Amino acid sequence: MRRPAHRPRTPRPHRADPPHRRRAHRPHRPHRARRLGAAALVAGLLATLSWSSPVGADPAAPPGLPEAIDAILADPRLDGATAGVVVADADSGAVRYAHRPEERLLPASNAKLTTSAAALELLGPDHRFRTEVLAHGSRRGAVLAGDLYLRGTGDPTLLAADYRALAARVARAGITRVTGHLVADDTRFDRARIGRGWAADDESAYYAAPISALTVAPDTDYDAGSVVVHTTPGAREGDRPRVRTVPHSRYPRVVNRASTVPAGQPRTLAVERAHGGDTLTVSGAIPLDGQPGKEWVSVREPTVHAATVFAEALAAEGVRVDGATRAGRPTPADAEPVATHRSMPLSRLLRPFLKLSNNTHAEVLTKAIGYERAGSGSWGAGLAAIVGYLRAEGLETARLRQVDGSGLSRMNALTAGQLARLLTAVRDAPWYPLWQAALPVACDPDRLTGGTLRSRMCDTPAARNARAKTGSLTGASALTGYVTDRAGRELAYSVVLNHHLAPSVKDIEDAIVVTLAAWDDRGTSRAPRGAPAADRARDQSGALECAWRKPLTC
Template sequence: MVFKRTSMFFMVVIMSFAAVFTVVPSQPDVQASGQYESLERKINTIMADSSMKSLDASVTVRKASTGEIIFEANAERKVTPASTLKLLTSAAALETLGEEYQFTTDVLTDGSIAKGVLNGNLYLRGQGDPTLMKRDLDQFAATLSKLGIKKITGDLVGDDSWFDSVRLSPGIDKSDETFYYAAQISGLTLSPNTDYDAGTVIVNAIPTKKGYKAKVTMTPDTGIVTIVNKSKTVPKGYKNTLSIKRQHGTNNIVITGNAPLGSGGKKEWVTVSNPTAYTLDVFKKSLSEKGITFTKPSKVTRRETSQQARVLASRQSMPLKKLMRPFMKLSNNTHAETLAKTMGKRVYGEGSWNAGLRVMREFGQTIGLQPSEWKFEDASGMSHNNKVTSAQLTELLFLARQAPWYGSFVQGLPVSGMNDRFVGGTLKNRLKGASVKGKIIAKTGSLNQVSSLAGYVETKNGETLIFSVLTHGKKTNALPAIDKIATVIATTPIN
């Protein structure tokens, strides 16, 4: 896929391709040369502000052409990277799996079809595809219907054995588990829409009549979830206090609070417990909608596919190079963790975090990063125990420019101030001024008390610089200072 570039900056991408991934040694840390004195002075002014002084911060700026460091402030300080860790995850995935990698989902049977009856089990076998949706299950059902199947005598079996059974990474707190960014990772999972937040359902609560409960809908509809509706419709003008959360350890989604008349109510992407069971439940509904039923002894269960089973229908996801947009633009944690387990499966035959993170560490070491400067226990950046230096993040961004997959890598990064969410992504509402709009493409990172930004900047002189700003602080909102630094890099003339 060719990335459509809208500025001189993006033309640099093509110039930096190489036929083979080649590592160029980084330059030693130096202060800004005379050419960049104005840039250094302006960043130092921001760093000297009281808001930045109260933070643990690490800042590095490099020349994209050579990797030379032209500014650094605590460049070797290890700071929690939050979602900027996804820069390593995406680079490792593109290198390990390849740009054309696709997830496969199969429907199989170990039985035979006679007179509209499938005498045997029906299997749904996954590879963790985060883009699988209800419409794909509908297509599977349509294919089975075309084969003449009306009744199934065996079980409906979910095979999620592509990954191990550990569904949450170490960085997920109990309080996070209801939210889309902390969905369970399974070899068989389902997304409710084309944001591809796999392992979630969209729950929408809207006001009805005064004194009545809000009307609740789910996308997709599933019986695996129980709605506990404790909401109340109140007069127009009242505060909207609707809350939609899943009770920990259950599939009970509880709706509480007031839904004012005239308001839009509330919509939440809520995680499910056991994505495999969720996917099977929705698939069974798809089958039913096509008139395909199961006999009474049949059950819905989870186990590995029989070795005697044959494929009846198959679906392949979009290639990884296209997945990079929803993954990186929207900073999708589920995609990151799924890719980590997939890398583990590809390299070590084990779809686990241990294997996947090992692949990521070995990838970094192979291209010339320093293993001692990276600490991570997940692939999405959710854990506060993850640590890296700004020097290492910029080194990764420099080395990535020399990779044959760089076009796929860079087109996934958010672009400053661009309104289209699949262009601007998490920078859609940041850095919108005329002097910086479209000039910065970078990965954001955000956790409680953590803010980060790392990527590429087109300067006023048309040069491409690489930067990373990592911050951690209890009381200060670092975003204004981070955006000031990015703006200074983009707008300061280089002598």
């Protein structure tokens, strides 16, 4: 990988911060030879450039790259659909192919490209989230005559084990009794829990979990704000199935209405959280010989969930809290720190975030950007800063709309040209190697390397070559990233397909990338029109990002 040279950075004014928190902002530098200016980009996108065979070449030689990609886009599954495709030289930014490059389309999870790049620039790769326990009141030996505060700043990687470690530090600090309350301070972020335009029928889905500054995740995928519900058959027919939640706590409440049925009967077990409720209901049937099952479900109040997990950890450590557990109050300025947990740096968080297309991470980072740049942990402030960053990188932000950080909203609108522009613009950023390495890798079987591309483009020139961010919602599919062609040139590409009715169009995206990987100036090496049949069979549902279908199906 080409390591970019360090860039001079000049500060731009922003809200007054302590000196240690001020970050310089890198302005757009249109004079750099390898970048296209905004006007030049538009002009380039309006022309379809081809890599022609040399003058005098055999007229029977393979067609040019535009003809090859046009043939792929002629797939009948795209009849009536809209496709935006741009291919550019990754170093110079010169556009090699463009099809409807300025068409505003639903990017799905390709919106995470703008969010992650802005987070690295505006927060920095070393950014960490802090979770603190603070005491407010007077100490009388082992008794705190006052309240104990749990203050979060958005860490989406906190596990139950981390809360147990915090509770153990409270005990080691000599506190065994709190006469007041346990207060969960999630005020770093605003009270808006659900993103603008999120589908109502996704409310209980873990990938649409409510956003809070204080959460707990069930596992090392770090799906903060959700629980995993484990179910196994009862001991006998007619028994209730055994149900266990991870992380386990009194919140959320679980109601088990399911039954164990004779061996061989169909499994109809379902776990649901009703609209606006905080009770998980297990219903249906599980056969006596049925395999254990797991369901990922969001919780209604992630702050309450985290505080409950911490309260139970305190009790297990012998720390008694006389009062109630309360949420949503700010920590007094004169509260004294008792224990602190620091998250992994953003440079490490990028991997589960982008490889597994984690929506919660995107939204937490958006609000964290808003707090750091404008003092407001809100979507509005965070998105304004992201758009400002994109504008500094030369994107024409008046022609895009981003309303959340993850791409879950169907109100987002980006173009393939803008996405390709971002890919070429960031290559001289000092954090670029981290960002590029965090993109999923085609056909790499390791879950945290291949990610959402781990079963795609196998047995092709793109295997372990193409890196890209995937995106899927019903009727919308996208793939944006990098690939090296047969001549050794690195290409940046963006393929955004909207309004299709097919179950999946992933193999059309793959065919374009495989064509690029197989290309040199003499044409393709007979690249397949689509992904291998085995790959196609693994992803016949394009309704959701494959990593969102648990257990992971891609």
